Amino acid sequence: MGTLGGGRRWPGRISTTFAGERLRQAMAPRIAKIEADIADLMAFRDKPSGRTRMTISNHAFESVVWPKLEPVLKNYPDIKLEVSLDSGFRDIVEEGFDAGVRLGESVEKDMVAVRIGPDWRVVAVASPGYFAEHRAPKHPHELVGHSCINLRMERAGGLYAWEFAKRGQELRVRVDGQLTFNSSYTQVEAALRGYGIAYVPENIMKAHIAWGDRALVLDDWSPTFDGHHIYHPSRRQNSPAFKVIVDALRHRGK
Template sequence: MQRGELNDLLAFAAVARERSFTRAAAGLGMSPSALSHAMRALEARLGVRLLARTTRSVAPTEAGEQLFRSLAPALAKIEDGLAALAEWRETPAGTVRITTIAHAAQMVLEPKLPAFLLANPDVQVEVNIENGLTDIVADGFDAGIRFGETIEKDMIAVRVGPDLRTLVVGTPEYFKRHPKPRTPADLHRHACIGYRLKTAGGLLPWEFERGGREIKVRTRGPLVVNEMPLALAAVRAGAGLGYLLEHDVADDIASGRLVQVLDAWCPAFPGYHLYHPSRRQTPPALRALIDALKTG
């Protein structure tokens, strides 16, 4: 195989993973137009269309998906080899790609990541923020940060945040117009601000537990969002009840702007964990980042 052909295959894998010429080109250190030209040349040499292009997106064709799946194990072995070589360096170096959600980025990364970058100038961290669950292996990420209860069992998970609680809250003015719910079943008579999952498309159920009994309530109300800040704004305005993380409403509750209900039905659950695939060797840059983020 010619060296240029290997470079083109690596470039194709980047495009297939990123679903974007712009993002892939940035990671490869080349222009999007040059990358697009290289992909057309690769398709011409192979005699197969690998990428389906539109004005706004790019995605692998069926043949492209097959090629990407066949390349993935080889690329993983190359990455493991480079990681093993990096063990000989005195300081961590390289790129760490992380996927997470906006709230985790705020709670976990914002307080600690800047200091880590200053202490490790040879490490580059790329953070991809999205609210849907991501297959970190298939999408080429080194690690992810999610709630502990959502992580697959075959992943190595490290706690990077405390346990969390989701609370039901409303304004004092709202409760002047509506009686406080005594049980989760009472929520059917209330205006509840809903949250729609970006990936699955369904409404997030409000989950409760008491005495080992778990209940999921499908709420209804005047507003459905897929971003929590807007939900919190609606709750603060008295438009309905919210199902929100305690961290986000603690100051509102302390000041009396919001009132918590159904407290006994809202136990703590595992907070944020950084997770990554089980490998024989964890890249030094990732290991250093884990050490910086993990909680005692």
């Protein structure tokens, strides 16, 4: 019988020579290491990674974005998220953001937008103690006689004019008061402490409804706004990491 590849061939089996066995034993750890490196490389390729930079309002972040992203990010430790919280409009292209979050009605037409939250209302609220000393307004125009807690739109050039709507009639009211903030959450806290009337997203107040520590006024004048959307330039090449974020935020309700 002849030999083939360093082995001695016998009927029905192949065995290695002593030198071949030593070579196999010496190479086995290296081959295992190469196979492990290949497996790690394949896993890394299939696991999204990278940085996404977004501009988001405080309200959108607290009520929609963070509750949806927090559990997802724990499963993707290689996805890095940078968030700039502000209430003003930002030029995401000029300022180097990958995406932004705004109300659907505010997104520019040349942007790709995906709805991430339901429609919501803005409501006028104050503490019961405030209305114990001041007559509750029946019409938005009566707000000019009240202490109102203003919201400054930092990048929109001034204070937010409170928007109301009823039976097809729309109007805006410029209010005044002792306090002005750039966050709806601080407006709520000030209103609950009796500093006046605040005009804030209704879902912020839900936690206070059962406590009976707030009074709602002008409810029939409170308009509904289009829900939050994540948007980005149409020419943007979306990375796997960005797709994970968008899919996690996508609104799946009615």
